[in-house]
Amino acid sequence: MADHRALLADLLDGLGSPLHVVLPEIFEENVGSLRQALAEAGATADVLFAKKANKADCYVTSATALGIGVDVASAPELVKALAGGVPGHRIGISGPEKDDALHGLAVQHGCLVAVDSVGELRRLAATARLAQRQAAVLLRSRTTTQPASRFGLSAAERDVAVDVCGELSGHISLRGFSFHLNGYSTAERATAADEMIGHCLDARRRGSPSAQLVDIGGGLPVRYVEPQLWDDFLRQNEPAHYHGAKDFTDFYPYGGRSAAQAVRAIMAYPVDGGQSLAAKAARHGIRFAVEPGRALLDQAGFTMYRVQQVDDRRATDGYAIVTVAGSSFSLSEQWFNSDYLPDPLLLSAQPGAAEVFPACVAGSTCLESDMLTWRKIGFPRPVRRGDHLVYLNTAGYQMDSNESPFHDAALPLKAVIRLGGEGARPRWRLDGI
Numbered sequence: 001m002a003d004h005r006a007l008l009a010d011l012l013d014g015l016g017s018p019l020h021v022v023l024p025e026i027f028e029e030n031v032g033s034l035r036q037a038l039a040e041a042g043a044t045a046d047v048l049f050a051k052k053a054n055k056a057d058c059y060v061t062s063a064t065a066l067g068i069g070v071d072v073a074s075a076p077e078l079v080k081a082l083a084g085g086v087p088g089h090r091i092g093i094s095g096p097e098k099d100d101a102l103h104g105l106a107v108q109h110g111c112l113v114a115v116d117s118v119g120e121l122r123r124l125a126a127t128a129r130l131a132q133r134q135a136a137v138l139l140r141s142r143t144t145t146q147p148a149s150r151f152g153l154s155a156a157e158r159d160v161a162v163d164v165c166g167e168l169s170g171h172i173s174l175r176g177f178s179f180h181l182n183g184y185s186t187a188e189r190a191t192a193a194d195e196m197i198g199h200c201l202d203a204r205r206r207g208s209p210s211a212q213l214v215d216i217g218g219g220l221p222v223r224y225v226e227p228q229l230w231d232d233f234l235r236q237n238e239p240a241h242y243h244g245a246k247d248f249t250d251f252y253p254y255g256g257r258s259a260a261q262a263v264r265a266i267m268a269y270p271v272d273g274g275q276s277l278a279a280k281a282a283r284h285g286i287r288f289a290v291e292p293g294r295a296l297l298d299q300a301g302f303t304m305y306r307v308q309q310v311d312d313r314r315a316t317d318g319y320a321i322v323t324v325a326g327s328s329f330s331l332s333e334q335w336f337n338s339d340y341l342p343d344p345l346l347l348s349a350q351p352g353a354a355e356v357f358p359a360c361v362a363g364s365t366c367l368e369s370d371m372l373t374w375r376k377i378g379f380p381r382p383v384r385r386g387d388h389l390v391y392l393n394t395a396g397y398q399m400d401s402n403e404s405p406f407h408d409a410a411l412p413l414k415a416v417i418r419l420g421g422e423g424a425r426p427r428w429r430l431d432g433i
Helices: 002-015 024-040 057-066 075-083 100-109 118-131 155-167 186-205 227-236 259-268 277-283 332-336
Strands: 019-022 045-050 069-072 091-093 112-115 135-140 172-178 213-215 287-290 301-313 319-324 345-347 357-362 371-379 388-392 413-418 427-430
Touching (some): 002 019, 002 301, 002 345, 002 388, 002 413, 024 057, 024 287, 045 057, 057 069, 057 075, 075 091, 100 118, 100 135, 112 118, 118 135, 118 155, 135 155, 155 186, 172 186, 186 213, 186 259, 186 277
Parallel strands (some): 069 091, 091 112, 112 135, 172 213, 213 287, 319 357
Antiparallel strands (some): 301 319, 357 371
């Protein structure tokens, strides 16, 4: 990044603060790494990019070029995926109790719909009947480890839904089963996938021979720091380290496994007395689908802010409050009642003398809770008005999940940068153009 500091400064000055910078080349590398990990694990699997993780069009364009699918949960997301060149048969439709408009588009384009209830299944069948088509369906089922989830069919509802698929086979094609899990436990995800294999085998016995797919969802972690550093942070963490003595206890697992390690662990998980999950699936002619969002966006974008004001309270409070042009709506970890822990990089036009400068980072709205970073960061030199802060690795859920035109502020722009080969000059454009 240091080699391109002048370009980044020009982009921020010209396009406004905050500015999201997206890097589709990194996304493409992540897709390749995940595909390789799945292949090495012996799994036959389709990769679908979870579009909800970032609204940028460039990632859909890359998905089209690479031949992977896209997972969407709304009619606008589906339209964006189709407009980006993703064929309908590579698009998965998730989300609870989808409306008739989304059903209609999904049926017309041959998308795979994850159905959340018997009622939704019947509505989808009616839509397919009117269109004189057959809808491709996954039955989203609750797992034994998270039976109280608001997503998916209970065991009794699943049993009814399989019967309904048989009764309405002219308009419904049951392709398999999916599930929703909170958390990043590879063992829990593997166990849930094994349950879904059992559901596929049961559905086949009951007259649905096309039940051959298990969708394991997303939930593949991203490793931001080495596990030892993460463990050290957790041991030392306390409210005094945050503005207002904020007490955060539920952080993203920044020091967890990588996505490739997680995939290998899931597919190697022993089931049925010792065989791996991947081996069992292969034996029964089951293929997998995986829907990563954050994992495919790892290091594929960052967010830049211009420093608008510095309130130096070191003499009284021991730290400063840095206010940036923009808000925490463009750094969405606060949405999860947590703090985005990676330190922002400080880029200064005229660097001062090296000294530790403790400061938190606030947005420029009138909300007391508008804090980009509650934690008191030890910047390597004093922060000044006009400096730039760069928050790294924000493409996955951070950039735009929670953005709002609060105070009538325009939504931040996204600049797409392609670095090209060694020695090449970076090329940039606005996303969507």
